[in-house]
Each structure stands twice: as structure tokens, then as C-alpha cells.
Amino acid sequence: MGRAVLWAAGVLVALFLLAPIVAIVPLSFSAGSFLFYPLPGLSLRWYQDFFGSDFWLPALWNSLGIGAAAAALATVLGTPAAFGLWRAKGAFRAVAMGVVLAPMVVPVIVVAVALLLAFGPLGLVATHTGLVVAHAALGAPFVVVTVLASLEGFDPVQLRAAAACGAGPLRAFFRVCLPQIAPGVAAGAVFAFATSLDEVVVALFVAGPAQRTLPRQMFSGLNDQISLTTTAAAAMLVAFSVLLLLAVSWLQSRSRRRASG
Amino acid sequence: MKRTSAAALLTAPLLLFLLLSFVAPIGAFLWRAASDSEVAPVLPRTVAVLAAWDGAAVPGEDAFAALVADLREARARDRETGAGSIPRAAARLNADRPGFRGLLPMTARRAEAAFDGPARDAVLAISDEWNQAETWGAIRRAGGPLSSFHVLTALDLRQDATGAIRAAPEDQSVFRAVLLRSLWISLLVTAACLALGWPLAWLIATAGGRASTLLLGAVMLPFWISLVVRTAAWMVLLQREGVVNVALRGAGLIESPLPLMMNRFAVVLAMVHILLPFMVLPLVATFRALDPRLPRAAASLGAAPWRAFLRITLPLSLPGVGAGCLLVFIQALGFYVTPALLGGPNDQMLAWFVGFYATRSVNWGLAAALSLMLLVAVGLCVALYGRLAGFRRPGAA
């Protein structure tokens, strides 16, 4: 009896989580222009609209380009930092961890306004560079956390072995450690990319019209008028998210297998 | 020794990057909450004269003369360089005392012409406002370089000309209510997430096999989907001619559409949806780490199931519950996009006001003070989280 209630409640909550997403994706294939069911027919017209628009397609490219650059930057900076934090001890580690993880907890509106005011005099507002730097800062903690997790499965004895063979600590990291934690690093990069792809508040404040990303374009679309083109964009973002989720699960399972094997 | 320095070396690039792109900008922004730099460069003599003023009655001729001299000089400088320092000082003073935005530029314009007799008479002829101690009090409060004005404003407090702190006028008190509203919405969201997340997490942790994987997928999928997309989904569902209303009408349950959007309900609903995974995932980790033999042992010793739950399962899962709640609460506090799109004017949280004062009204000091308030609230929660997470030794989850 109790078990049945639990199942009912759990399944209902799972449905609650999925329902909104499941509800809007089919709408984007509507042949009509209403935002409700039943659909008058199926068509790809809203996707045609998306790819033919002056705004949506550039926004898609901006999102992918800025996401890739921010993820690259966050990964290049975050991976060695994670290794350093893994080896570090004591007060230095605590302080460095605090700084590195801060972007995860500081409300993003504070970051957005602070960057707007700091980037303004530097000429970085409404530039791709500015947005890449901001998104890299927001994505870096995810790289560090993910890489740290995959380092849990790395045996530090190997480093001592490398040192015994005459390798310096940096060389040991690049030659011995990095190849083994590569799936974790890749997963971190995907996390950073997803962070950028998801981010809208900083984009609203520091990006200009030439840097409009997909979420930002959606935000203004929602403020103006929800069209089915917006749902098409949403459906595509959902597809991206599923791909990224699958990529990360695959990478993490590989990283686990390595750790245990 | 060598090991530590190598470690420091590897973290240095990221730390440096974050220092420049994150810590320093935020620090500089928050510093504006405590600093006041707009008025002193425009009215240096006036500020100096007022430093010695008791604030009880309108200051004497020396203050008026200083004001005229300052304004003449600033106006000449503004005209030459186009720096617009008078409007900026006026904006700062206007934040303290509405009316200054017009008063200061007007006084500057008219005081430029030469006059005979005391400066006091000439200035009072321009506007009677200068005959009130509070007008001068505002200038003194804004004299800088440090000031408590913005922080006090964020708490609905004011300092009067004599230095006493009292409640702000009622038609300007709004921020305490906004803070309470933000806390209340976050609390509601957290409670709802806990109530909904608990059974789901328990199922995921205990069902095992395929069912467990599928349910976990149902949590992970929305977790990865953009916040804007999920907010948009709720707008499509909840709007007047949206999926829910049309379906309800189609089923004959309602005659006219329900107002489901632009209200507190929509904001809380969408926020629960967005934040629920942050509750479920730590709970699953906690439940999985529980030793399933303990409740069974309790049962075999004769404890009723609810008793076993209260005495064993609940206390053991508390750290996970605390972690999930704080994770949800912290993030809820800073929400911006969802209330902006789904809420009405009474549902906007602190973040919206930070954005408003930063970009729609040149009041960075207040934006910074409100940010500070937000950060203090978040900081307290993080500290609490650290203590709670401290219960769980690494490896337990």
C-alpha cells in the first residue's frame, strides 16, 4: 500500500519534470500558428522560418561559437588548475577552491552587472571577446569539479614513479596523468559548453546585437510575442541538451571504467 | 615544498583569470555600495563647508557662496569637456532627495549670471528648496568618499541632516519588502521541491534496475535543458490561450480561461520545475548511501515502519536533505529570468531590482548595495551548507 503511493507520487513528479518539455516540442512542428493542441497538421514551416530569419540563424552560430571558445578557454585553464588543487593541501587549497567555485554560487545578476561596469571602459561590452571571457569564468568551476572527480580514480603513486624516472611535476602531469583523465576533461569541457549555451543573464547585460545568443534571442522573443519559431528554437536547444547529456554520460562512464580498470 | 609550489603554479593561470574577470569586477562593483564619488568633484567647497555644519538649521552664507562658486566652475568645466558631471551629481542627490535632478542643473544654469549682494539671497531666489536643511543634508551625506547611504537605502533607512538614522518615507520604502518577498518565494520553492523531490529520490534510490535509470533520466534531462527554454515552455503552457487553458476548456472543466500567468503561482511553479533536480540528485546520493539493513534491523526488532523511518532513515538522511534544500534555496534567491517572464510586478525578486537600478536608472550604488544584500544571504547559506556537508565525510556519498 505505502509502496504504491510512493510509486504514484514519484512517477507523477517525474511526469511533472518532463511534461513541459514534451508539450512544446511537438508544437514546433505545427502547420498552424497557435500555441495549443490539437495541431492542425504537421509541417516544418517554423524551422524554415528559423533558418530564414535575420536573427535566429546568427544567434545559433553565436551560441555555438561563443560556447566553443568559452569551453576551450575554461578547459585549458581549468584542467591544470584541478590537478594543482588535487595535489595542494591546507589553507592555499581552501582559498583557491573558494575562488574557483565562487562563480557557481554568486548570483549571476551580480556577475552580469559587475562585468557590464568593468567591461564598459575597457571596450569589451558588445564584443565576442567579452562574452567569451565571462562565460569561461562561469564555466571554469564545472571543468575543475569534473576533472577533480575523475582524478579521484587516478593513483598518485604513478606520479612518484614518473618523478623517479626524472620527470618534473609538469611533465608528469601532461605525460602520465592527462591521458588517463582525458574523458573527465572532455566531460568538463562539455559542461562548460552547456553552461555557456544555457546562459542568458550575462548575455543580456554585456552582449550587443552582434553577439545575440540563442537564449538571449529567445528571451527577447518571449518578451515580445511567443511565436512558433520560438518553440522551434526551443526544440532545437532541447535536442542540443540531449546530445550533450548523452555525451557527458558516455564520457563519465568511460572515465569510471578507466578508474576501476 | 616542491609539490606545493608546483600545485600553485598549475592553479595560477585560472586563479589569475578569475581574479581579473570575476573577483575584481565584482569587488569593484560592490565597492560602489560604500563609496560616494559623484558629488565631491562637483561641489568640493560646499562639501568642505558642510563638514563643519551641525545639520540643525539651514547653513549660513559661506555654504551658499561655496555652492555658487562650485557650480560656476563645474558648469564651465562641463561645457568645455562635455563630461556631464553636474547631471551625474544631480542624479546621485536625486536618489536621496527627489527633486534634485531638476534643482541642481537649474541652480547651476541660473547662478552663472553675476548678481549683487549675498549669495544666499540669489540662490534662494532661484529655488526655495535651498531654504531647507534636508536639501543641504543630502549634499553632506553624498560628500564621500565613503558613505552608508546606499546600504541604508537598501534597508529602507535614511540618515537625516543631523545624522540620526530613521525609517525612510513610506512612499520610498520598498526594499525590505522585496527582500522578504525574495526569501519567501525561495522558501516556498524549497519546500515544494523537498515535498516533490523526496518520493522521487527515494524511488530512484530504491527501485533499482531499469525503473531507477528511467526515473533518473527524467530528472537529468530537464536538468540539462536551458532555463530559458523551460521558462518558455511554462509560458506556452500557462498563457491564456495556452495548452492548459485550451485543454481545460476542451474538457468542459472551465468556461473562461484561468489567469495562470503573470502571477506568483506561475513563478513558483516554474522555479520548482527548474530547481527540482538540485533537490533530487543530492537526496538520491544520500538515500543510496544509507545502509538498507538498518531499517530492516529495526523492523525485525519490532519497530513500526513509521518509527523506523523517524528514528533511523530521517536522521541519517538529514545532511542530504539540508544540502538539497540549501542548493535550491541559494539558487532560487538569485533568480532573474523566470520571474521577469512569468511574474507580475509584485513577483519580482532582488535580482530584478539589481538589474533595474544598474541599467534603467543610473544608481549603481543602490544596485551594489542590493547585490551585497543578496550576496550576504547567499554567503550565509553557503556557510551553513559547508557545516552540513561537513557531516558527510568524503566517500560516504
Next chain:
Amino acid sequence: MMFRRDVLKAGLAAGAAAATLPGTAGAQGRDLTVVSWGGAYQDAQREVYFRPFQQATRSRMLEETWDGGIGVLRSRIASGANTWDVVQVESEELLIGADEGLFEPLDWAAIGGRDAYIPEAVHDHGVGAILYSFIIAYDRARMAQGPANWADFFDTARFPGKRGMRKGPKTTLEMALMADGVPPAQVYQVLGTAAGVDRAFRKLDSIKADLAWFERGAQPPQWLASGEVALTVAYNGRISAANATDGRNFAIVWTNNIFTLDSWVIMKGSPNKARALEFLKFVGRPEIQAGLPPKIPYGVTAKGVNERLPADLLPDLPTAPQNLRDALHLGDRFWLDNLDRLTQRFNTWVSR
């Protein structure tokens, strides 16, 4: 040695990834950015102004949407983070911004001379873009007998349902006073007193629970279409555009409409000043302007446009004599002095 080169290479790769993205040259190299009001209006502008301009000059321009507020412009200039060049502003924003030095003085010779425009459109810092009216709109499909004036708009007993109004004190307080029986000619006289402002807020208080606040011009027709509101304040052109292009049957109540004009300004310190003037010259040509009213019925500002317009369009324009007859001309001078003070009061009032 090897690994050091690896580090260097990785760093360079990341740097290059950032540098090869377009637009990194900084603010100097950005394209002309024109800012307008979005929705059906900006769609029309895009078709009639923006695209032809880009084709004619074989260059790229960017467009942005905003929803007004002098504070936005002040923040942009004061923070040094301004990336806008040409902005469409409302009348009191033009006055305030010109007074505070937010805009470049306009080189009239470069855009055809002052005589090429109607007198209302000429200002030292801005050139008129459109003439328009704030009117009451409702959906005939949902409401057979609609309101006739502002008093009806505030009458929730006879006309139940939510009402859309523009978020902000400007126009809202005027409407409240007219609903309370103040004739248009005396509105600003009454509003100039503390008692008059209190009276306006009291009137608004009486229907506060039924008010929905729009911030963008595109919202009122959308809310009417979805039934979100029963009545709404709106910009006249957006309502006609919804009737024309979306097949709606919205009614416009012109009684005591509030009539005003928007202007184009060039933001202070714009690095694209020459191109901005080129743009303003292009959109100031009568043959170009004549393309706008058929798409969205707003009045335009170059002399000699009305002769080019189809006769059946003229009654829809806010400049038609019967529409102007009992209109209230928006008091930009009043708002120049009072906007900040009353906005503060309004915001506090709304958020409570």
C-alpha cells in the same frame, strides 16, 4: 621541454579561438547600430528603412530593440558601455537627453535641412521619426459594445476584465485624470500640483487589481488577441497593424487620445556618426517615408509625404483632423521637469 611547448600551444589555440571570432576589434570597428521599439513597428521599419538602407549603401547595420526610459540612455553613457548609435526616443527623452548632453547635436545640413521636415520634427539634437497616439483598444470579437472614453476605461463594473496600461507615470497619470473628469486642456495644470498627482494615483488605485502593465509596444495587441486583457491602452499603429496583418477585429477609441512624436537621436560619442547621419538622411526622404504608413499607420515627418499616401489610409492616421480634434498633446515640458520624481513614486506604487 616538450611539455612546455604543449602548454604554449594550448594557450595559443584558446587565444586564437577567441581572436578569430568576428567583432573582437573592439567598439571602434562595430557596425552602425540602430535602436527602435520592436514588434510590428520595427518589422515595418526593417522592410521600409533598414533593408533598403543596407542595400543602397552596400553595408551592414545592426538593429536592437529597447523599451524606453531615459535612465537606460544615462546608464549607457555614464558607464562608458554605450554601443548604440541611432536611437528612437520619445519626446521628453529627447529634451532631457539633449539637456544632459547624452546626444550629439544634429548636423541638419547633412540630413536635408530643417525645411525638409514639418516644424514639430525639428530639434537641435533630434529629428522626428513618427507621430502617433495612445488610444484605447478592445477586441470587437469579444466585446460588442466597448468603452467610449477614459471614464469607461476605468469603469470595471460596466467593462469587467483586466486592462493593459503602459508601465510608467507618463500617459498613465494623464489618463487617470481625464477619467476622473479633468478636461484635456487642464490636465497638466492639475498634474502640476501635489493634490493633482495624488488624485491621479487615487484614481489608479481604484482599478489597481485589474491593471496589467505593458512595457513594450508589441504587448497590447498580443494581450488583446489572447484575451489576456479586455481593454488596453495601445499605440494606434500596432492595433491597425494587427487588424491588417493578423485579421483581427480590434476597435480603436480615439476620444481624448494622447498625441505625441518620437525622434531619432545620435548617441554622444558614437564612433559611427557619419554613417548615422547617412542613415537619418535616407529615412528622412519623403519617397522612403511614404512606405511606412501603409505598413503601420503612424504619421511621418518629412514634408510632402501625405500627398503620396492612399486616401483611404488617412483616417487611420493620428494626424487626421477628426482624430486630433479632442486629443491631448503630450506635455513633454511637464515630463522634462517631473519624469524622475514621478517615475520613482510610480515604481514604488506599482511594486507594492
